[in-house]
Amino acid sequence: MLAESLALTAALFIIGVIGVLIHRNAIIIFMCVELMLTAVNLTFVAFSRFYGTAGQVFVVFVMTVSAAEAAVGLAIIIAIFRHRQTINLKDINLLKG
Amino acid sequence: MEPHYSLVYVFLFYLFGVIALASALTFVTRKSPVAAALWLVNTMFSLAALYVMLDAQFVGVMQVLVYAGAIMVVFLFVVMLLNLGHPSELAAARGTGWKLAAGLIGLALLSEIMVIARTKLPEQLIVPRDFNEQQLQKLNVVGMIAEPLFKDYLLAFELTSVLLLVAITGAVVLGRGRAAGAR
Numbered sequence: 688m689l690a691e692s693l694a695l696t697a698a699l700f701i702i703g704v705i706g707v708l709i710h711r712n713a714i715i716i717f718m719c720v721e722l723m724l725t726a727v728n729l730t731f732v733a734f735s736r737f738y739g740t741a742g743q744v745f746v747v748f749v750m751t752v753s754a755a756e757a758a759v760g761l762a763i764i765i766a767i768f769r770h771r772q773t774i775n776l777k778d779i780n781l782l783k784g
Numbered sequence: 785m786e787p788h789y790s791l792v793y794v795f796l797f798y799l800f801g802v803i804a805l806a807s808a809l810t811f812v813t814r815k816s817p818v819a820a821a822l823w824l825v826n827t828m829f830s831l832a833a834l835y836v837m838l839d840a841q842f843v844g845v846m847q848v849l850v851y852a853g854a855i856m857v858v859f860l861f862v863v864m865l866l867n868l869g870h871p872s873e874l875a876a877a878r879g880t881g882w883k884l885a886a887g888l889i890g891l892a893l894l895s896e897i898m899v900i901a902r903t904k905l906p907e908q909l910i911v912p913r914d915f916n917e918q919q920l921q922k923l924n925v926v927g928m929i930a931e932p933l934f935k936d937y938l939l940a941f942e943l944t945s946v947l948l949l950v951a952i953t954g955a956v957v958l959g960r961g962r963a964a965g966a967r
Binding site: 688690691692693694695697698699700701702703704705706708709710712714715717718719721722725728729732733735736737738739740741743744746747748750751752753754755756757758759761762763764765766768774 | 850928
Protein backbone atom coordinates (compact mmCIF):
# COMPACT_ATOMS: atom_id res chain seq x y z
CA MET A 688 0.00 0.00 0.00
CA LEU A 689 3.08 2.26 0.03
CA ALA A 690 2.84 3.21 -3.65
CA GLU A 691 -0.87 3.98 -3.38
CA SER A 692 -0.31 6.12 -0.26
CA LEU A 693 2.46 8.08 -1.95
CA ALA A 694 0.36 8.67 -5.04
CA LEU A 695 -2.55 9.86 -2.89
CA THR A 696 -0.18 12.14 -0.96
CA ALA A 697 1.14 13.64 -4.17
CA ALA A 698 -2.36 14.24 -5.51
CA LEU A 699 -3.60 15.83 -2.26
CA PHE A 700 -0.50 18.02 -1.94
CA ILE A 701 -0.88 19.26 -5.50
CA ILE A 702 -4.58 19.97 -4.98
CA GLY A 703 -3.45 22.10 -2.04
CA VAL A 704 -0.86 23.93 -4.18
CA ILE A 705 -3.43 24.59 -6.91
CA GLY A 706 -5.88 25.86 -4.30
CA VAL A 707 -3.31 28.33 -2.95
CA LEU A 708 -2.69 29.56 -6.50
CA ILE A 709 -6.28 29.96 -7.71
CA HIS A 710 -8.05 31.30 -4.62
CA ARG A 711 -7.97 34.84 -3.32
CA ASN A 712 -9.91 34.27 -0.12
CA ALA A 713 -7.30 34.23 2.67
CA ILE A 714 -9.23 31.68 4.76
CA ILE A 715 -9.56 29.19 1.89
CA ILE A 716 -5.84 29.61 1.15
CA PHE A 717 -5.15 28.75 4.79
CA MET A 718 -7.27 25.63 4.49
CA CYS A 719 -5.29 24.63 1.40
CA VAL A 720 -2.08 24.91 3.44
CA GLU A 721 -3.65 22.63 6.06
CA LEU A 722 -4.48 20.15 3.30
CA MET A 723 -0.82 20.15 2.20
CA LEU A 724 0.36 19.51 5.77
CA THR A 725 -2.09 16.61 6.12
CA ALA A 726 -0.94 15.14 2.83
CA VAL A 727 2.63 15.10 4.12
CA ASN A 728 1.43 13.34 7.27
CA LEU A 729 0.15 10.49 5.13
CA THR A 730 3.68 10.03 3.74
CA PHE A 731 5.08 9.82 7.26
CA VAL A 732 2.52 7.20 8.28
CA ALA A 733 3.00 5.15 5.11
CA PHE A 734 6.79 5.10 5.51
CA SER A 735 6.54 4.32 9.23
CA ARG A 736 5.59 0.77 8.24
CA PHE A 737 9.06 0.34 6.79
CA TYR A 738 11.22 2.61 8.93
CA GLY A 739 9.70 2.12 12.38
CA THR A 740 7.38 4.16 14.55
CA ALA A 741 9.48 7.37 14.45
CA GLY A 742 7.42 8.50 11.45
CA GLN A 743 4.27 8.54 13.56
CA VAL A 744 6.05 10.68 16.17
CA PHE A 745 6.82 13.20 13.45
CA VAL A 746 3.14 13.28 12.50
CA VAL A 747 2.41 14.41 16.06
CA PHE A 748 4.97 17.21 15.66
CA VAL A 749 3.53 18.27 12.30
CA MET A 750 0.05 18.41 13.85
CA THR A 751 1.35 20.63 16.65
CA VAL A 752 3.02 22.99 14.20
CA SER A 753 -0.08 23.19 12.01
CA ALA A 754 -2.28 23.91 15.02
CA ALA A 755 0.07 26.72 16.10
CA GLU A 756 0.21 28.01 12.54
CA ALA A 757 -3.59 28.04 12.28
CA ALA A 758 -3.92 29.98 15.54
CA VAL A 759 -1.39 32.67 14.56
CA GLY A 760 -2.53 32.84 10.94
CA LEU A 761 -6.18 33.29 11.81
CA ALA A 762 -5.24 35.98 14.34
CA ILE A 763 -3.38 37.77 11.54
CA ILE A 764 -6.44 37.45 9.28
CA ILE A 765 -8.64 38.95 11.99
CA ALA A 766 -6.17 41.81 12.47
CA ILE A 767 -6.10 42.49 8.71
CA PHE A 768 -9.89 42.35 8.53
CA ARG A 769 -10.09 44.97 11.28
CA HIS A 770 -7.90 47.32 9.26
CA ARG A 771 -9.18 46.78 5.72
CA GLN A 772 -12.65 45.21 6.17
CA THR A 773 -11.70 42.51 3.65
CA ILE A 774 -9.75 39.28 3.43
CA ASN A 775 -9.60 39.23 -0.35
CA LEU A 776 -5.88 39.09 -1.11
CA LYS A 777 -6.43 41.23 -4.22
CA ASP A 778 -7.13 44.20 -1.94
CA ILE A 779 -4.25 43.53 0.46
CA ASN A 780 -1.16 44.63 -1.45
CA LEU A 781 0.52 47.12 0.87
CA LEU A 782 3.96 45.59 0.34
CA LYS A 783 3.63 45.44 -3.44
CA GLY A 784 6.06 47.89 -5.05
CA MET B 785 8.86 -6.26 0.50
CA GLU B 786 5.19 -5.54 1.21
CA PRO B 787 3.08 -8.16 2.99
CA HIS B 788 0.09 -9.68 1.28
CA TYR B 789 -3.19 -7.81 1.79
CA SER B 790 -6.70 -9.24 1.73
CA LEU B 791 -9.12 -8.13 -0.96
CA VAL B 792 -11.37 -6.34 1.57
CA TYR B 793 -8.39 -4.36 2.88
CA VAL B 794 -7.36 -3.26 -0.59
CA PHE B 795 -10.95 -2.38 -1.49
CA LEU B 796 -11.41 -0.26 1.65
CA PHE B 797 -8.04 1.41 1.15
CA TYR B 798 -8.95 2.46 -2.37
CA LEU B 799 -12.46 3.46 -1.25
CA PHE B 800 -11.17 5.86 1.42
CA GLY B 801 -8.46 7.09 -0.92
CA VAL B 802 -11.02 7.93 -3.60
CA ILE B 803 -13.28 9.62 -1.03
CA ALA B 804 -10.33 11.71 0.20
CA LEU B 805 -9.36 12.70 -3.31
CA ALA B 806 -12.92 13.53 -4.41
CA SER B 807 -13.55 15.59 -1.26
CA ALA B 808 -10.28 17.46 -1.76
CA LEU B 809 -11.22 18.26 -5.36
CA THR B 810 -14.67 19.45 -4.28
CA PHE B 811 -13.03 21.45 -1.46
CA VAL B 812 -10.68 23.29 -3.78
CA THR B 813 -13.41 24.26 -6.25
CA ARG B 814 -15.82 25.73 -3.65
CA LYS B 815 -16.19 29.48 -3.41
CA SER B 816 -17.95 29.56 -0.04
CA PRO B 817 -15.53 29.18 2.90
CA VAL B 818 -18.06 27.18 4.94
CA ALA B 819 -18.65 24.61 2.19
CA ALA B 820 -14.89 24.38 1.64
CA ALA B 821 -14.28 23.80 5.35
CA LEU B 822 -16.86 21.01 5.53
CA TRP B 823 -15.42 19.24 2.47
CA LEU B 824 -11.96 19.55 4.02
CA VAL B 825 -13.31 17.89 7.19
CA ASN B 826 -14.53 15.04 4.97
CA THR B 827 -11.01 14.66 3.54
CA MET B 828 -9.54 14.64 7.04
CA PHE B 829 -11.95 11.89 8.15
CA SER B 830 -11.09 9.61 5.25
CA LEU B 831 -7.39 10.24 5.85
CA ALA B 832 -7.92 9.24 9.49
CA ALA B 833 -9.42 5.96 8.23
CA LEU B 834 -6.33 5.43 6.05
CA TYR B 835 -4.06 6.07 9.06
CA VAL B 836 -5.87 3.37 11.03
CA MET B 837 -5.50 0.96 8.10
CA LEU B 838 -1.76 1.74 7.98
CA ASP B 839 -1.30 0.62 11.65
CA ALA B 840 -1.25 4.19 13.02
CA GLN B 841 -4.34 4.05 15.25
CA PHE B 842 -3.21 6.79 17.62
CA VAL B 843 -2.42 9.14 14.75
CA GLY B 844 -5.84 8.43 13.28
CA VAL B 845 -7.55 9.44 16.53
CA MET B 846 -5.36 12.55 16.73
CA GLN B 847 -6.33 13.40 13.17
CA VAL B 848 -10.03 13.34 14.04
CA LEU B 849 -9.57 15.23 17.33
CA VAL B 850 -7.02 17.85 16.28
CA TYR B 851 -7.62 18.45 12.58
CA ALA B 852 -11.28 17.65 12.01
CA GLY B 853 -12.20 18.75 15.52
CA ALA B 854 -10.09 21.64 16.74
CA ILE B 855 -8.48 23.28 13.72
CA MET B 856 -11.50 23.23 11.43
CA VAL B 857 -13.73 24.53 14.23
CA VAL B 858 -11.33 27.46 14.66
CA PHE B 859 -11.58 28.14 10.92
CA LEU B 860 -15.39 28.09 11.08
CA PHE B 861 -15.30 30.38 14.12
CA VAL B 862 -13.28 32.94 12.17
CA VAL B 863 -15.66 32.68 9.19
CA MET B 864 -18.57 33.25 11.56
CA LEU B 865 -16.81 36.06 13.46
CA LEU B 866 -15.97 38.03 10.33
CA ASN B 867 -19.35 37.25 8.72
CA LEU B 868 -17.77 35.76 5.60
CA GLY B 869 -20.18 32.85 5.18
CA HIS B 870 -21.70 34.07 1.93
CA PRO B 871 -19.86 32.90 -1.20
CA SER B 872 -17.45 35.44 -2.65
CA GLU B 873 -18.15 36.82 -6.13
CA LEU B 874 -16.43 35.61 -9.26
CA ALA B 875 -13.89 38.41 -8.90
CA ALA B 876 -12.60 36.72 -5.76
CA ALA B 877 -11.22 33.79 -7.73
CA ARG B 878 -8.28 34.48 -9.99
CA GLY B 879 -8.56 34.70 -13.77
CA THR B 880 -8.24 31.94 -16.38
CA GLY B 881 -4.53 32.61 -16.90
CA TRP B 882 -3.83 32.00 -13.22
CA LYS B 883 -5.91 28.83 -13.21
CA LEU B 884 -4.07 27.55 -16.28
CA ALA B 885 -0.70 28.36 -14.69
CA ALA B 886 -1.80 26.63 -11.47
CA GLY B 887 -2.81 23.53 -13.42
CA LEU B 888 0.54 23.45 -15.27
CA ILE B 889 2.53 23.85 -12.04
CA GLY B 890 0.42 21.10 -10.50
CA LEU B 891 1.14 18.76 -13.42
CA ALA B 892 4.87 19.54 -13.23
CA LEU B 893 4.96 18.82 -9.48
CA LEU B 894 2.94 15.62 -9.98
CA SER B 895 5.31 14.28 -12.62
CA GLU B 896 8.28 15.21 -10.43
CA ILE B 897 6.86 13.33 -7.47
CA MET B 898 6.04 10.31 -9.65
CA VAL B 899 9.67 10.20 -10.83
CA ILE B 900 10.97 10.47 -7.25
CA ALA B 901 8.58 7.72 -6.12
CA ARG B 902 10.29 5.28 -8.50
CA THR B 903 13.68 5.57 -6.77
CA LYS B 904 14.64 2.79 -4.38
CA LEU B 905 14.35 3.15 -0.61
CA PRO B 906 17.62 3.07 1.38
CA GLU B 907 17.81 -0.58 2.49
CA GLN B 908 19.94 -0.11 5.61
CA LEU B 909 17.20 1.90 7.34
CA ILE B 910 14.40 -0.60 6.73
CA VAL B 911 13.06 -2.35 9.83
CA PRO B 912 11.72 -5.94 9.80
CA ARG B 913 8.37 -6.38 8.09
CA ASP B 914 6.36 -6.95 11.29
CA PHE B 915 8.26 -4.37 13.37
CA ASN B 916 5.21 -2.15 13.90
CA GLU B 917 3.01 -5.12 14.79
CA GLN B 918 5.59 -6.25 17.36
CA GLN B 919 5.77 -2.75 18.84
CA LEU B 920 1.97 -2.69 18.93
CA GLN B 921 1.86 -6.00 20.81
CA LYS B 922 4.60 -4.97 23.21
CA LEU B 923 3.70 -1.34 23.92
CA ASN B 924 0.03 -0.87 23.03
CA VAL B 925 -1.41 1.77 20.68
CA VAL B 926 -0.32 4.80 22.71
CA GLY B 927 2.94 3.34 23.94
CA MET B 928 4.04 2.78 20.35
CA ILE B 929 4.14 6.57 19.93
CA ALA B 930 5.00 7.51 23.50
CA GLU B 931 8.20 5.47 23.75
CA PRO B 932 10.11 7.17 20.91
CA LEU B 933 8.43 10.51 21.70
CA PHE B 934 9.65 10.62 25.30
CA LYS B 935 13.01 8.90 24.73
CA ASP B 936 14.53 9.68 21.33
CA TYR B 937 12.63 12.89 20.63
CA LEU B 938 12.37 14.34 24.13
CA LEU B 939 14.20 17.56 23.22
CA ALA B 940 11.95 18.16 20.21
CA PHE B 941 8.92 17.46 22.40
CA GLU B 942 10.05 20.02 24.97
CA LEU B 943 10.78 22.58 22.25
CA THR B 944 7.23 22.04 20.97
CA SER B 945 5.93 23.45 24.24
CA VAL B 946 7.91 26.65 23.61
CA LEU B 947 6.44 26.79 20.11
CA LEU B 948 2.91 26.47 21.47
CA LEU B 949 3.57 29.17 24.07
CA VAL B 950 4.83 31.53 21.36
CA ALA B 951 1.79 30.74 19.20
CA ILE B 952 -0.64 31.41 22.05
CA THR B 953 1.08 34.68 22.94
CA GLY B 954 1.19 35.75 19.29
CA ALA B 955 -2.45 34.92 18.69
CA VAL B 956 -3.55 36.84 21.78
CA VAL B 957 -1.40 39.89 20.97
CA LEU B 958 -2.57 39.97 17.34
CA GLY B 959 -6.20 39.30 18.16
CA ARG B 960 -6.42 41.78 21.04
CA GLY B 961 -6.82 44.73 18.73
CA ARG B 962 -6.35 48.40 19.22
CA ALA B 963 -9.04 49.07 21.84
CA ALA B 964 -7.25 47.13 24.56
CA GLY B 965 -3.80 48.22 23.37
CA ALA B 966 -1.13 50.14 25.23
CA ARG B 967 -2.56 53.53 24.41
